[in-house]
Amino acid sequence: MTGLTGSDVQGHLAVAVSPLRSVVLISGILLVLIALLAVMRSRLLAGRKVELSGTWDCGYARPTARMQYTASSFAQPLTNMFGVLLQTHRSLERPEGFFPTQAGLHTETGDIFRRNVYRPIFQSVERLLLWLHWLQQGRVQIYILYIAVTMLILLIWNL
Amino acid sequence: MIWALISLPILAGVVAFFLRPAGPRRALLLLTALGHSGLTALAWVRRPAPAWEGWLLIDPLGLLFLSITSVLFLVVSIYALGYFHREDWGRREDFQEGFLFSNAREPTFTCCLLLFLGMMTLVTLSQHFGLLWVAVEATTLASAPLIYFHRHYRSLEATWKYIMICSVGIALALLGNFFLAVASTLGGEEHVPMLLSSLIGRAPSLHTQWLKAAFLFLLVGYGTKMGLAPLHTWLPDAHSESPSVISALLPGALLNCAFLAIPRVQQVTVAAGLGEFGRSLMLVFGLFSMVVAAAFIIRQLDFKRMLAYSSIEHMGILSLAVGLGANAGYGAVLHAVNHSLTKGMLFLVAGNILAVYRSKSTTDIRGISRILPISGALWVAGFFAITGSPPFGAFLSELVILKSALDQGRTVVAVIYLLALGIIFIGMATIMLRMVQGDPAGLPADHRDSVVTEGHRSNFSWLFGESALAVIPPMALGAAVLILGLYIPPALRQILEQAARAFGGV
Amino acid sequence: MELWIDCLIVLLILTNLKLISSSRLSACIRVVAIQGVLLGLVPLLVGSGDLTFRVILLSIVTMVVKGIVFPWLLLKALRSANVRREMEPFVGYTTSLLVGVGLLALAIWMGRQLPLPAPSKSPLVVPLALFTIMIGLFAIVSRRKALTQVLGYLVMENGIYAFGLAFAHQEPLLVELGTLLDVFMAVFIMGITIFQINREFDHIDTDRLSLLKD
Amino acid sequence: MNTTSWLNPLAALVLSPLLPGIINRTKAFFAGRRGQPLLQGYYDIAKLLHKGAVYSRTTSWIFRAGPVVGLAAVLMALVLLPLGGSAAPLNFTGDIILLAYLLGLMRFFTVIAALDTGSAFEGMGASREVQFSVLTEPALLLSLAAMGKAGQIGSGSRIEHLDNFLSLSGIYSNLSASVWMRNGTILLLVAGALLIVLLAESPRIPVDDPNTHLELTMIHEVMVLDHGGPDFAMILYGAALKLWVFSALLAGVLIPVRSAYWWLDAGAVIGGIFLLAVVIGVIESSMARLRLLRVPQLLTGAGVLSILAFALILWR
Missing domain, CATH: 1.20.5 (Single alpha-helices involved in coiled-coils or other helix-helix interfaces)
Structure with a gap:
């Protein structure tokens, strides 16, 4: 081949x-x-004593699973190194008042290629192609007009 | 032997019409299908002598398309047994608008189905252009009642459009025939029979102007029947409204028969030195069909219409390959085989999905893999096969076509070809894969428990909650396409090469 | 001999123009019937070959089928659909007449493009055939009623047939009859479909038949 | 694959725990202390091999597989390493990339073992380690490539079939005094980059302080915090081997002794490695750790050095 x-x-x-x-x-x-x-x-x-105990927590009283490193925190050094490119979206909820009850930080790093490259291309291609849908309007007369018009164009173009 | 091939289905059709009891009629259908495939296999072993002084002859191209049609018909007739059993014949409630309608009587349906097979056999065998025209027109007329199986207004509208557009299209092909006759008489002195062999023999002396006009009319005529782009408008309606048994047969067999006529004309034009003229036209039609198909597959709301548009795309690929000539001819013929088998499988599986989900909308069907595990798997396999992904045969043929396009330095053609394939892959992926995954939504409540807990058990053995008859035929087709992707048996390869040589393909 | 041929061609052209200008369906069917009969005469007068038994049999069969069988069938369909006249078509009757004349000019121009086939007796046959085909197509495209579309298809078929009868005189009889049979079957099935449409929709306006679209 | 080529891995297996000993001894000398005995590395490993082990409840088989796969990867890296002029036991076109990936495999398993414990400290160490390796790996590959190109332009290679510069043995066999004469500057740049990579990879002072006790400041140490017994022994031995690999890479560049006797060249490079350990000790005792935000700048500096070397050699 x-x-x-x-x-x-x-x-x-x-x-x-x-x-x-x-x-x-x-x-x-x-x-x-x-x-x-x-x-x-x-x-x-085999011969030795193998025990199970808690992970080393440097004596911290109540470690919880939420203290663990998540994916975004694992990648955080790199994402803020390339912060300019990645446009990380941060939403910070500052603690208010003297006895703050609620505070939160949410960061979201979108996929830059999907957001800036692929989505615009796909949407524009889709708009263009959807515009072509008027070709199939459902009326028999229009369809037969297509046949006649193609026939005419071919004849004029080739004879 | 040739007479047997044609007369068997027609006689069976007539008999089936008058056969009241259902059992023997269905057995007759199956027996005819088996007989027809047996005869075709025999034709592979020993090529029968031409009949009717050369008017009916099995040439490699004809044999290939004949075998596709007969294999597809056999598989579909097996599926039809389960389908007839499932399809209760009395008043049926329509799933989209809920009104009551009745089905066409089964005898007429089986009779037309068998006549349809007979006519398609005639198309693949005929060497005389007039006879070819009569046969193609007859297939249209035989298939019209088949589309009007579910007697409600949507299928009526589809049938009306099908008859009108195809008849007008084919009438132009008749004019093309007469132009061809004039071209032959103008050139030489004595009478030239409209036989393919004799026309090729006298091709150089044909009158070029009339031959060009004849080629145009024949191309538009058979192009309408084949579903090329501006003339394709009847195809989505006909495929989406006809019963799944027929919609499996239409693209695999009918479009191929219409496509068969074009290489025949191409042989004459190439012999007369107008090859390039014909090829450039086919190229333009092919590309336009693929783009239009891509346009309509994106955001398609009805999965049967999506499969119909994918048929238009594949017919575009075929005409593109014929337009490229050289070794794309081999790719075209191989692609015709792959496409018919894959599309047949997909429509049968679509039938299974439709029967359970009672809805054709792609947006609210979910979780097929959970409700119909085997059909779901076949649906995904079919998706990869139809979009030309590697393990399946379509990948090989599309690759050969792409390679010959690039070899000839037609980069623009190759780019448009790849863009269309890419867009269609994405379009179909979003639709088909979303239907398979997720939890089963869009399932009518009353129907959900009946299928999941095998409420209505039929006497055919059930495979994971799906009737064997509904699942084994598409599985067989899928296996065939997979094998074609991995290994092409030498006998088939030889026939493919001879067929490719038919229209200038190397 | 020339006189007869020319007057036959002119008559055919007139029937075409009459078709696109009349609104009553029954009148249209009768016009198509006349055209069928005239078409039967074409092989006798204009035909290139000599008057063999084949030619005569063919013209008689054509006259019978196109002159009597089709109109009978369509009138039966018309009565069942009890439609009197073509309501407001897409293209008004006067404008369609003008379009008809335009098509005639186009047909003649195209006729002259193609070199005249040797045996034809009068130069007007090819333009006539092309004109009839175009009128048929125009009728299908510009009218609403399903019945008119069938008539348009029939007229288009007549045009092609006229061309066939005039020039392809060596066409084997079997193929001619096959073609005729096919056209008959086509019209027969269209008639049944019109009957179904009328029963289903109790109107036969094809433009309202447009639910299946993307 | 002659017998002499098997000498390098053997020397590494035997001598590598000695390197940390030498480094600690030089630091002690600068601090005016007697310092640990030179063979402290061997004693630690022996002691650990005889101890039991304590595993955290949250860990899975990954935690136990980490040290094993890490050690195996480094042992395989040794097989690819040429010493002096002689070729490595296994060499083929493109084994630079395999070396980088083997070291990457070791780092990967150490990191996922650390994450497996689920403690915040080990997660922090892992993410810092990964951040720094993103910067050191290009520097390592580019400097090896630049060195290869520099050697290639010079004289024909002494070992015929290794003329291409994509094989480690090919690179190092091409290096010689004459190559230094011609492309001295480029080799100096490469040596600088390799030194910084060495200090970052086998975590030494400017990047990470090996014997700090504040979990928040550690990088490499904190990842192996939870390992004990035989696992920890494997980790220590692996770290020592890794230190040997990087110092062999650097010493191979700095000491291009190409005499007639192979044992003389090999001896020179091993001596170079020990000398390098002393140099590391000197750096450790004369510098304090860099602030964590400054470390990426240092590593990018190494990257720039190697890119500069590569660019120079390409556009000569």
Whole structure:
């Protein structure tokens, strides 16, 4: 289908495949190594005392799940490094009064390509294509007019 | 052997009309379908001799389209058994507006179905342009009552439009035939029979001006029947209003038969040295059809109409491939096979969905994978097949067409081709994938429990809550398309190459 | 001989113009019947080949089918639909007459573009055929009633048939009859559909048949 | 794959825990203390291997897999590492990228192990680690590429089939005194970038203080906070190996000894590595940590150095 002869296809393939062969070999060894280390680890721990206790919380009295790092907090250093690009939307609810009851911060970083590139393109294409819908208005006469008009155009253009 | 191929369905049709009891009539339908496929298989093994002094001959192109039609008809007739059983014949309540209507009587339906098969066989076999015209017009007339199966005003309107537009279109094709006759008499002295072989033989001496006019009229005539862009207007209505049994058959068999006539004319024009003239026209029609199809698939509210527009798109791809010539011919023929099988499967699955959800609106149908697990899976597989995604056959044929477009340096054509395919992929993805996922909304309350808890159990074995007869036929078609994507058997490849050579394809 | 041919062609042109200018449906059907009969004469007078048995049989069959069978069928459909006249069509009768003349001019111009087929006896046959086709198409496009559309289709078919009979004289008989049979079937099914439309909608205005759209 | 090429990994396996010892010893010398014994690294690892382990209730198998996969990845990175002129046991076109990805794999598993514990400290350490690695990785790859290009333009390679510059062994085998003569400036830029990457990756003073006790200020230490026993031993050994890998990369550039005897070249580079450990000790005792906001600027500086080197070598 590609029209290349068998031999030079083989040639091109060889160039691409040889590094891959080594990568496969190395990942094979890697997996074997991981298995070995895991076996060693489990044999080491077999005889010993293995306990379960709370995560190290530096003595904080009541750690809750909400203190955990979420996805946005995990990426926060990077998102504010590229803050200019990403236009993170922040909504801050300052605590008011002396005994504030309610405060909140909500940040939302939208997908810049989807917002600025794809959505406009798709919407404009869609508007253009929806405009074409008048072609199918439902009346038989119009449809047969289409046939007559195409016939006329073709004849005039070609005769 | 050829006479048997044609007369079997017609005789069966006449008999079916007078056969009152349902059981034997359905058996007759199935037997005829099996007989027809058997004969076609026989034709593959040993090409039968031409009959009626060369008027009826199985050439590679004809054999290919004949086998597609007969395979599709066999699968559809098996599906029809389950469909007839499910379709209670008395007063039926329409699901969109809730008014009462009755179905056409089954004998007429089966008779027309069999006549339809007979006429389509005649189209694929005829070498004489006049006979070809008569056969194509006969398929229109045979299929008109089939569309008017559910006797209510929407299908009536679809039938009226179908008859009017197709008859007007095909009348132009008749004029094209007469122009061809004049072109042959003007050129030479003695009488030239309107046979394909003799016309090709005398092609150089045909009168170019009349031949061009003839090609135009034939292209518009058969283009209307094939659903090319400005002439496609009847297709969405006919496909969405006809019963799923017929709407599975229409694109796979009928559009292909109409498409079959164009390479025949193309053979004559290429032989007469007007190849380029014909090709550029086909190219323009092909691209315009794809763009129009893309326009109507976006935001489509009725999934059967969406499938109809996708048929227009694929017919556009076929005519684009014929327009490109060279090895795109091979892509065109392969694509015709892939498209018919995939579209047949999709419409059958659409029938299953329609029967359960009783609604055609794409917006409020949800959760098919939960209610109809197998149909849901087939629906997604069909989506990937019809949009030409890799494992399925359509990808291969569309790739060959794209490659030949780029080889010929027609980058603009290739760009429009890819844009249309991309837009249609996105359009269909948003519709079809959303229908499959989510929790089953849009299911009429009374119907929900009956399906989920197998309320009405039919005597056919149930596969995960879906009748086997409703699921195995589309599954078979889907498997065929998948196999075509991975491996093309040598016999089929040989026939494809010979058929591609028919219209200038290398 | 020339006189007869020219007057036949002129008569045909007149029937076409009469069709697009008359509003009563029964009158239109009769006009189409006359045109069918005249069409039967075309192969005898204008036909290029000699008067073989084939030509005579063909003209008789045409006259019978187009002159008698079709009008009978359409009148039956008309009576069942009890529609008297074409209400307000899209294109008024006077303007459609002007459009008719325009189409005639266009037909003649196109007729002259195409070189004259050798055996034809009079140069006006090709323009006549094209004109009738255009009138047929115009009738379909510009009228509301389903019945008029069927008449338009019939007139268009007559135009193509006229062209066929005049020039393609070697066309095997079977194909001619096949074509005639097809047209008959087409009109027959259209008649049934009109009957259904009338029963379903109790009007036969096709422009109100426009629910299926995108 | 001659026998000499297996020497490098072996030397690394044996000598790498010595490096932290040397660094601590130099810091102690500057602080006027006697400091820990040189072999403290070995003792720690041995002690930890014999201890039990305590796991947090919130952790899953990922927490236990973290150290194992990390150590395996670094061991594999060693196999790709050339020492002196001789080629690495396994070398092929494009093994720079594999080296970067193996180190990335180690970092990834350490990070997800840290996140698995669910504590705020470990999350903070993980996110900082990832932020800094985003800046150091391009610097590492670009400097290796620039070095390769610099070596390639010079003399033909001593090991024939490694002429291309996409293989680590190819790069280092091309380096020689004559290459320094011609492209000295570029190699200096590369060395500077590699030094900063070294200090960032095996967390040393300007970027992260290894023996601080304030969880909020740690980066690398806090990620391994919850590990104990054999897991912690693997982490320590992995960190030492990683320090060896980066110092071998840097020493290989700085000491292009290409004498006739292979053992002389290898010995020179190993000596260079130890010398480098001393230099790190000196840096640690003479500088304080950078403010956390200044660290990205330092790392971008390393990036700029490597881009400059790459640009110079391309447009010569």
